[in-house]
Amino acid sequence: MKILLTGAAGFIGFHVANRLLKDGHTVVGIDSLNHYYDLHLKVDRLQELGIDRNNIAYKTRIDSDIYPGFIFGQLNLEDKDGLNKAFEKAQFDLVIHLAAQAGVRYSLTHPDAYISSNIVGFVNVLECCRNYGVRHLVFASSSSVYGLNDEAPFTTDQNTDHPISLYAATKKSNELMAHSYSHLFQIPVTGLRFFTVYGPWGRPDMAPFLFTKAIIDGKPLKVFNYGEMKRDFTYVDDIVEGVARIMNFPPNPDPEWKSSNSDISSSTAPYKIYNIGKNAPISLMDFIAALENEIGKKAIVEFLPMQAGDLTATYADVADLIQRIDYKPTTSIEDGVRKFVKWYRTYYKITKPSYY
Template sequence: MKVLVTGAAGFIGAHCVLRLLRDGHQVLGLDNFNGYYDPQLKHDRVRWVRGQAGDFQLDTVDLADAPAIKALFVRERPQVVVHLAAQAGVRYSLENPRAYLDSNLNGFLNILEGCRHHPVEHLIYASSSSVYGANQHTPYSVKDGVNHPLSLYAATKKANELMAHSYSHLFGIPSTGLRFFTVYGPWGRPDMSPIQFARAISEGQPLKLFNYGEHQRDFTYIDDIVESIARLVQLPPLAHPEWDREQPDPASSMAPWRLFNIGGQHPVALKTYLVLMEKHLGQKAIVELLPLQPGDVLNTCAEAADLAQATGFQPRVELDEGLGRFIAWFRDYYPTACRPRAVHG
């Protein structure tokens, strides 16, 4: 099929493009290569994908540019949209909130309008485990209410789920929202803990461990995320005319709309995570223990039985194995990531 992947030069996006190309799909990528982090890493990801699976079309377009997004849908007519582009980062949303309105709300509206006027067989879009916000009961279930976000980033992701539902109901767009849980692996974002921790340990610099390292995260290896997406591409949701309005299921609808968690389902304390990273790097960390950051969720753990039932797959890469693969990539790529270099598979 012809698949539009937004955020194609991003961490999850690049891995997703690679997998879809290998599966034989025609992939059209979209990315704006913004400066939230060094765009060189994004360009290197694209070269890596092309080196592994061959060339693909990649347009430099900003999601908030409504005329450009409209023209892209008119010209390309994708059958499936995998919408992964967004302004990421919980902490950055405290510093630059308007970036989240432009990309995550206006940008997503432009994608929905494209899918409305040029109907697609399936819209898959990225949500986040951060939508669970103030919820304390774990594991988090897609059947839980998520009405208390702790950051603007989380609020925009919850808004995306609601926006997608309204367009599914009004215009019949089959849409699947995916709540990702702490994705990590090779080619990850430099603002996330794996690269930040690995750099600090390697350079003998202090690393910041918030909430004194007491909170837990449900780490999910990138290959498990991509496997789930690849299987879902050809499984668009159907409308459920018998959906119970008296006792509504938050994860499904009378419209062709649904939600899934994608998580490793084995939460790990940050202190344990750090010990594993020290093992793979062969160095001890210098740790600065700090209070919980505003906007951060205490603990995360995914309940993902619905995803396993729908796809026949559930995440399987253990954290120790995944960190080993990540550190092997990190040693190969850094510290020369900020200047042009030959990229190896």
């Protein structure tokens, strides 16, 4: 298939691009390459995909030196004309939309970035899917939409009307916007609520990265809610496997659906929402212990109160995804942490023992 992948220089986007290209698809990757976190990391990811870093600043289209089927272009999703041109020229079969302004805590201080990218940018993607006959749109939602829900595990038939951060509110909005377009224009749409993804090439603002850096550097690591938190840590390869499978299963309308007694994650429209996660939450302190074991060094822990916008625990029920695509995450925390720490040491050229 010919696939548009937004957020191609991002953490999950990079891994999805790598998988799709190895599977033989043609992929057009776009990314705004903003400065939310280290731009060098984003460019290095693209270089791993064969994109010459020296061409990024002045070429609108860059062909991969590794994958003949990969083209990259720097594009902001708020650029409606630029996005339309890309759709018109390529005539995509499928869109995998992973681009977004990420980060719960950043949304407390930079709300405008979330409205521009996650709301305006997403409606531009929806409009292009409508106007250019895309056969399936797969987009990234988030476990953060569960907000004030305290019933574990989180299931897609739970109410998500009480988000506790603007980031979560924009992701909930994306789900509603996607449903309206699916209903009005019969666009098959699948939303995936990601649960705490980690692994090589991860984001520097996320806990696994921050904790690893702090332990290796011998600096205090900040642990919120005094360590009383649980996360459904999901290794990135397991997420990518889910994306690669579900893209081949566009949802069908359910003509028997009733708002009063049916699954609220589906509809009479060709629309479906899934959780995608490990389905096995562990405590933050146990995750830190796995990092300590792999790094060979004890963490200096600074316990802090709960931060605004955070959830105490996230835990994904993925029964419907198992039923649909036989989704079974297989990477243990020990294996995932080992692969992440190995990448971290290689990428940052940490050759001496961490206790040196």
